[in-house]
Amino acid sequence: MRKGIRLTITILLAVLSLTSNYGARADEWEEGFFKANQAYKVGNFQEAIEGYLRLIRTGHGGGQVYYNLGNAYFRAGQLGRAILEYERAQLLMPRDADLNFNLSHARDQTLDAIEESRGFIETAFFWVKSFNLNELFWSFALLNLLLWTILIIRLFHRSEWLYYLLLLILSSWFVAGLSFGIKYYWIRSDDRAVILQKEVNILAGPEGNDTVLFKLHEGTVVYQERSEDGWSLVRLPDKKRGWVKSRAIGLISDDHPATSIPPHPLRRQPLPAQ
Amino acid sequence: MKKIILLLVFSIFILVPCQTHAEVLVTLSLDRQEATPSDSIRMVIKVSGARSCDSSPVIKGLDSFQVSPGGSSSRVEIVNGTFSSSVDYTYYIQPSRAGTFQLGPAEVKVNGKIFQSNISTLTILKAASPESPAKGPIFLTAALSSKKAYVEEQVLYTLKLYLKISASDISLQLPELDHLAFKQLEKPREYQGVYDGSTYRIIEVPYGLMALKAGNYGIKPSRMSMTAYDSRRSRRGFFDDPFFRAGRPVTIASQALELKVAPLPDKGKPKGFSGLVGSFKIEATLTPSKIKVGESATLTVRVSGRGNVNRIPDLKMPGLDHIKVYADEPVFEARPDFKGLAGFKTMKWAIVPEQQGDYEIPPFSLSFFNPDTDAYRTIQTAKQPLIVVPGKGKMIMVEAGPGKQNGANKSAKQGVKELGHDILPLHTSVRNLEARASIASGGLFLWLTLLLPFVLYLSTFLGLRLKRRSVRAMPVHRAKRAAKDLIRQCRQGRGDANCLSLCIRDYFNDRFGLTLASLTPEDAADILASKGVGSGAAQKLRAILIELENTVYTGQTRGAGRMNDEIPRLIKEIEREIR
Numbered sequence: 001m002r003k004g005i006r007l008t009i010t011i012l013l014a015v016l017s018l019t020s021n022y023g024a025r026a027d028e029w030e031e032g033f034f035k036a037n038q039a040y041k042v043g044n045f046q047e048a049i050e051g052y053l054r055l056i057r058t059g060h061g062g063g064q065v066y067y068n069l070g071n072a073y074f075r076a077g078q079l080g081r082a083i084l085e086y087e088r089a090q091l092l093m094p095r096d097a098d099l100n101f102n103l104s105h106a107r108d109q110t111l112d113a114i115e116e117s118r119g120f121i122e123t124a125f126f127w128v129k130s131f132n133l134n135e136l137f138w139s140f141a142l143l144n145l146l147l148w149t150i151l152i153i154r155l156f157h158r159s160e161w162l163y164y165l166l167l168l169i170l171s172s173w174f175v176a177g178l179s180f181g182i183k184y185y186w187i188r189s190d191d192r193a194v195i196l197q198k199e200v201n202i203l204a205g206p207e208g209n210d211t212v213l214f215k216l217h218e219g220t221v222v223y224q225e226r227s228e229d230g231w232s233l234v235r236l237p238d239k240k241r242g243w244v245k246s247r248a249i250g251l252i253s254d255d256h257p258a259t260s261i262p263p264h265p266l267r268r269q270p271l272p273a274q
Numbered sequence: 275m276k277k278i279i280l281l282l283v284f285s286i287f288i289l290v291p292c293q294t295h296a297e298v299l300v301t302l303s304l305d306r307q308e309a310t311p312s313d314s315i316r317m318v319i320k321v322s323g324a325r326s327c328d329s330s331p332v333i334k335g336l337d338s339f340q341v342s343p344g345g346s347s348s349r350v351e352i353v354n355g356t357f358s359s360s361v362d363y364t365y366y367i368q369p370s371r372a373g374t375f376q377l378g379p380a381e382v383k384v385n386g387k388i389f390q391s392n393i394s395t396l397t398i399l400k401a402a403s404p405e406s407p408a409k410g411p412i413f414l415t416a417a418l419s420s421k422k423a424y425v426e427e428q429v430l431y432t433l434k435l436y437l438k439i440s441a442s443d444i445s446l447q448l449p450e451l452d453h454l455a456f457k458q459l460e461k462p463r464e465y466q467g468v469y470d471g472s473t474y475r476i477i478e479v480p481y482g483l484m485a486l487k488a489g490n491y492g493i494k495p496s497r498m499s500m501t502a503y504d505s506r507r508s509r510r511g512f513f514d515d516p517f518f519r520a521g522r523p524v525t526i527a528s529q530a531l532e533l534k535v536a537p538l539p540d541k542g543k544p545k546g547f548s549g550l551v552g553s554f555k556i557e558a559t560l561t562p563s564k565i566k567v568g569e570s571a572t573l574t575v576r577v578s579g580r581g582n583v584n585r586i587p588d589l590k591m592p593g594l595d596h597i598k599v600y601a602d603e604p605v606f607e608a609r610p611d612f613k614g615l616a617g618f619k620t621m622k623w624a625i626v627p628e629q630q631g632d633y634e635i636p637p638f639s640l641s642f643f644n645p646d647t648d649a650y651r652t653i654q655t656a657k658q659p660l661i662v663v664p665g666k667g668k669m670i671m672v673e674a675g676p677g678k679q680n681g682a683n684k685s686a687k688q689g690v691k692e693l694g695h696d697i698l699p700l701h702t703s704v705r706n707l708e709a710r711a712s713i714a715s716g717g718l719f720l721w722l723t724l725l726l727p728f729v730l731y732l733s734t735f736l737g738l739r740l741k742r743r744s745v746r747a748m749p750v751h752r753a754k755r756a757a758k759d760l761i762r763q764c765r766q767g768r769g770d771a772n773c774l775s776l777c778i779r780d781y782f783n784d785r786f787g788l789t790l791a792s793l794t795p796e797d798a799a800d801i802l803a804s805k806g807v808g809s810g811a812a813q814k815l816r817a818i819l820i821e822l823e824n825t826v827y828t829g830q831t832r833g834a835g836r837m838n839d840e841i842p843r844l845i846k847e848i849e850r851e852i853r
Binding site: 040067068071102105106108145147148149 | 695696697698699700701702703704720723724727728730731734735738
């Protein structure tokens with residue numbers, strides 16, 4: 001009896017300590033977020049950038065943190081990094097009106113006129129871009145639950161309306177599943193990268209003395225095919241290809257909560273001392 | 275009856291208010307603007323908004339014409355709930371001499387009020403002697419408005435199809451020449467005309483012709499293909515020709531023409547000449563001319579004219595000190611007619627002064643080559659004064675949208691124009707600050723979320739199936755156990771005759787899936803016979819059952835022990851025979 005009481009008390013204390021730790025850490029994140037916002041508001045954009053980056057590295061990169069980071073980069077005159085962070089934010093909150101406006105505004109500032117091509121799947125499943133992966137997953141999970149629930153009901157009771165309801169849910173389940181699958185594939189195979197330097201030479205090979213094929217400017221989105229020895233082979237929508245120093249581009253899917261597999265090693269570490 | 279009343283009520287509600295709002299409009303139209311003294315021209319006076327007139331129209335300017343009335347017709351229409359009515363008075367006029375005549379206005383009296391029409395101009399040319407008389411019942415002519423032109427000067431190329439017989443499926447093939455562009459100006463028009471003393475139905479198609487390069491052009495004949503039908507009115511003479519039998523395909527060609535195109539002269543060519551050739555005018559307006567600081571005024575410049583209007587340039591607004599200028603998208607509209615290609619371009623700028631004072635918008639100039647005078651000409655707008663008084667102007671400048679100017683009492687809708695661009699502010703909410711568990715990285719919980727409903731379904735399905743299977747297997751199982759149960763009962767030897775009789779009944783029920791409440795010896799024998807048991811075994815069981823019945827009804831208790839031995843043997847024999 002005494003042993004049971006002791007065990008219960010121990011468990012309760014452990015739970016309380018965990019929740020209090022969580023609460024303390026939540027306060028810490030929020031404080032970091034507020035401080036970064038404050039730095040942005042007084043025009044100290046570099047401090048704001050560091051604050052947001054710290055939050056992201058510790059696993060608190062919600063869509064709004066990436067958005068704010070993009071804003072801070074924009075104000076600091078780093079258009080490429082601003083677009084990179086806006087693109088990352090868009091993966092998490094694709095319907096945010098402020099974000100879409102700012103991203104569009106930032107894209108307008110870029111120098112390279114590159115037409116984005118839309119493939120058949122992107123055109124046919126146009127709505128997929130308007131939802132993030134979480135939303136698509138939970139929509140699919142809900143429809144999945146409904147579908148199997150109706151199938152279970154039909155084992156015991158069959159009626160016409162149940163049949164039509166099943167057809168409706170089944171078609172929705174199919175569309176939602178396909179949408180989720182497409183989004184999942186897009187995110188897993190997202191090879192988009194943003195040019196981070198004012199102007200970069202795109203070379204014929206991964207050597208500094210190779211022929212310059214063309215030049216790209218800050219903020220232009222390219223597709224990274226592969227990278228080796230600090231060089232990346234990039235492709236434009238019009239099929240132009242060439243090599244660029246890997247540090248001159250930023251991968252949109254790199255170090256991103258929705259795409260990092262496995263999680264970034266810096267994740268879930270305590271906040272460094274201020 | 276109800277339907278008729280409803281229809282009447284409906285008609286009253288629909289027609290009466292519409293009619294009261296109808297406005298009378300009189301228009302005078304001619305089937306062409308040019309003719310010869312031998313032609314008959316169709317003139318129509320259309321009175322819209324009235325079903326009848328108090329008297330026939332009185333038309334001015336018909337002194338030099340012989341007028342033949344062609345009758346009148348009235349029309350009432352309800353389209354999409356809109357009621358309209360009109361009366362058409364048709365006249366055929368034939369000129370007595372050549373010249374240019376102003377026809378109209380036509381005066382019409384409707385409900386005691388006199389309404390006047392527009393005035394239409396008609397040019398009567400001197401009758402030209404036909405180039406090749408006796409061309410037959412169907413032929414095609416082509417004519418150029420001028421045999422000489424400058425590069426990009428517009429020349430009219432008019433095709434006329436003369437028909438004395440009916441024709442259908444008419445198609446046209448224009449000559450193809452490098453550096454020479456044809457543009458159809460209007461839809462073909464059809465009228466009656468006289469050629470070489472004969473009356474023809476004439477179909478006229480006007481084209482604008484423009485040479486892009488200097489040189490002498492030989493314009494090949496245009497060709498028209500059609501299906502011609504034989505005339506039924508005459509069975510003799512020319513129409514007896516087998517060529518004009520009903521429904522025969524016919525292709526005719528116009529005459530070839532020549533056009534001499536000269537280059538635009540270099541002498542006097544203005545700087546920045548855009549290549550505009552024709553006759554143009556330019557006008558500018560600034561509204562309002564007095565505003566407060568920060569408010570906006572709209573400067574409108576309109577270039578209009580006749581010629582290669584697509585060359586009208588987008589005029590540039592010069593930079594002005596202390597004034598912000600926002601250009602609107604220029605509006606261009608081409609209006610081809612029977613005289614050629616005309617059109618206009620309207621350019622607008624929003625002008626927002628930043629300081630008070632008196633400003634002057636400089637003039638806009640436009641250069642073009644006028645082929646009529648064989649010289650370049652530069653025209654310009656007047657200077658536009660703008661008075662700016664102090665005031666706290668709005669930072670959002672507005673500009674009147676097109677087509678919103680009419681209606682003085684209405685406040686004109688205005689489009690909002692952006693004055694600046696910048697990013698939107700930070701997000702400050704801490705909701706969802708922590709990144710959620712990554713779905714892309716999978717995870718057992720997520721897979722379980724998707725699989726759990728399926729597992730539940732599968733369990734339910736398998737459980738139900740198992741249950742159904744066990745219900746179906748029960749009779750078989752009972753049948754298999756029936757003999758064993760009966761033999762065990764007999765060997766235990768605890769039952770009396772009645773008990774044995776009941777055990778045999780239970781054996782039959784279980785073994786053959788029956789629900790008998792009682793079993794007579796005859797029934798038992800019949801059942802066994804039906805299951806393929808031999809008559810010997812069946813009769814033995816019958817005898818045993820009779821004996822058991824007798825034992826029960828006579829109250830004897832002896833003999834049951836012997837039965838306990840005989841029944842198992844007999845049951846085994848029956849089981850063997852059933853199998």
